[in-house]
């Protein structure tokens with residue numbers, strides 16, 4: 001097992017097969033790329049096979065045009081015992097010029113698993129720069145907020161059950 005690679009970038013072209021009915025890149029395609037980058041990043045940090053436990057806070061800031069160069073940046077911003085919180089930013093731009101702009105960002109939580117599929121420990125990531133401490137603190141605040149959202153979601157899901165089963 002190796003691991004300890006903190007960040008990963010996937011870089012490729014947005015193809016016609018990725019487009020939605022409006023001619024821009026399909027949101028579902030972007031989410032798949034995000035999941036691939038998060039997996040590569042989690043596997044690179046942990047040195048283990050990983051599964052997606054959570055993906056959230058996804059914000060589509062700008063559309064991606066077919067024919068753009070797409071760059072998915074994934075980096076570890078917090079580690080728990082078996083989980084890695086991964087900050088993702090998706091940049092895109094015309095291949096004819098060097099500028100890239102932010103199109104999407106989100107957070108994915110990957111959990112390392114052993115050969116039996118059970119959660120397995122990951123190396124601790126310790127932030128050192130001011131920027132990384134900021135990202136780690138933000139990941140921790142989001143973790144707290146997700147707990148509250150989780151409670152509200154459970155209440156929400158009960159709304160789909162028959163009255164006598166809520």
Ligand SMILES: CC(C)(COP(=O)(O)OP(=O)(O)OC[C@H]1O[C@@H](n2cnc3c(N)ncnc32)[C@H](O)[C@@H]1OP(=O)(O)O)[C@@H](O)C(=O)NCCC(=O)NCCS
Nearest residue numbers: 051052053054079080081082083084109111117118119146
């Ligand atoms: C991810 C999974 C293995 C976690 O299993 P679990 O029984 O909750 O395991 P644990 O309680 O030991 O939690 C393992 C880690 O996952 C984290 N985790 C579990 N559910 C989570 C959630 N909803 N959001 C964020 N983190 C979560 C825990 O905090 C823990 O992290 P830590 O070890 O760093 O503290 C399990 O929920 C699973 O298999 N989910 C389906 C994954 C999948 O199919 N992904 C593909 C989706 S397309």
